[in-house]
Amino acid sequence: MRIAEWIQLVFVSLLAATSWFRPLERARQLRVTGLALVAIAAIALARASGQWPWLHHSGIVRDWLPAALLLVPYWQIGQFFTGSDRAMEGRLAAFDRSLFRMVGIRPSQTPIGVGLSTYLQLVYLLVYPLIPLGLVALYVAHLRQNVDYYWVVVLPAVYVCFATTLFVRALPPRMMTDYDRFPMPATKLGALNGVILDRASIRAITFPSAHVASSVAAALVLLRVQPWTGAIFLWIALSIAVSTVVCGYHYAADVLLAIAIASLGFGVSGRFQAGVTGERGNGRIMEHKAEAFGGSARRKRSPNGFHPTQDKPLLPAAAAGPGGCEGDEVAATPNRRAHRAHS
Numbered sequence: 001m002r003i004a005e006w007i008q009l010v011f012v013s014l015l016a017a018t019s020w021f022r023p024l025e026r027a028r029q030l031r032v033t034g035l036a037l038v039a040i041a042a043i044a045l046a047r048a049s050g051q052w053p054w055l056h057h058s059g060i061v062r063d064w065l066p067a068a069l070l071l072v073p074y075w076q077i078g079q080f081f082t083g084s085d086r087a088m089e090g091r092l093a094a095f096d097r098s099l100f101r102m103v104g105i106r107p108s109q110t111p112i113g114v115g116l117s118t119y120l121q122l123v124y125l126l127v128y129p130l131i132p133l134g135l136v137a138l139y140v141a142h143l144r145q146n147v148d149y150y151w152v153v154v155l156p157a158v159y160v161c162f163a164t165t166l167f168v169r170a171l172p173p174r175m176m177t178d179y180d181r182f183p184m185p186a187t188k189l190g191a192l193n194g195v196i197l198d199r200a201s202i203r204a205i206t207f208p209s210a211h212v213a214s215s216v217a218a219a220l221v222l223l224r225v226q227p228w229t230g231a232i233f234l235w236i237a238l239s240i241a242v243s244t245v246v247c248g249y250h251y252a253a254d255v256l257l258a259i260a261i262a263s264l265g266f267g268v269s270g271r272f273q274a275g276v277t278g279e280r281g282n283g284r285i286m287e288h289k290a291e292a293f294g295g296s297a298r299r300k301r302s303p304n305g306f307h308p309t310q311d312k313p314l315l316p317a318a319a320a321g322p323g324g325c326e327g328d329e330v331a332a333t334p335n336r337r338a339h340r341a342h343s
Helices: 003-019 026-051 058-069 072-080 086-102 114-125 127-140 144-165 188-200 210-225 227-246 252-277
Strands: none
Touching (some): 026 058, 072 144, 127 210
């Protein structure tokens, strides 16, 4: 299995197991377990799809599956939230007051104009499509071989935030009556964000902010593999970080810790990027399974440890998928038998 699939499978399973050791209602425990089973079934089906002769894009399906399952643990975490911790909310608010005082900002005396408010609400709205757009950017740039690396950075950053939320139960500042907030003019985008949060969220914060962690992690990956695109994503990610605080969606501590987690995860994963993307220096050392278009194949390795076909051209994108990914590239060497690879 791909590393991203292992990450999601293990995390949803751990949350399901944890629910049965927490004092939760039976209905909540069953929901957490049921969501885990849905995710596990989806991963198993996606992995098996490479053996279905009528499905010619299983590799692409597996590229996008982590995006589809990204919020399953979020909904699982929501079942653990049975009430906020007022003491924790007080500590988070106190930290924000100290931080604003240190930088010379008085939120209640710093009105936000309509233009800035609209921009901040817009970038916060972008948190929902931003992660899938990161995948699109890799495809467009023909960098599909970095999809696994993308998820290896993004998923841990998000799931660390979800896991910590089990121990930090707090309402967002926008729902606190005694929080010193920035005066924000009413805008249509602000109203839309409010509707989405009221109807689709767990009505509690993730600590740290999973939105900020995921957007920063995605931006850092793109910054490494496609600098210009990464710079745009990083600007959006930092704007989201500011928006979450100014608009009252998260505490400042949530945002700062989320940036730190995403940055740390990115720095650590950089040491393993070669293994995740199948590259080391100028030679490919991992087996490339042709799962994207039904079946699988791997290139033989010569006694010196390098693939004998590493300097030969690969099949065009139509055969290997847009940009290629681990498991999709096949060397254009005549009369070479394809070997079944174990994913």
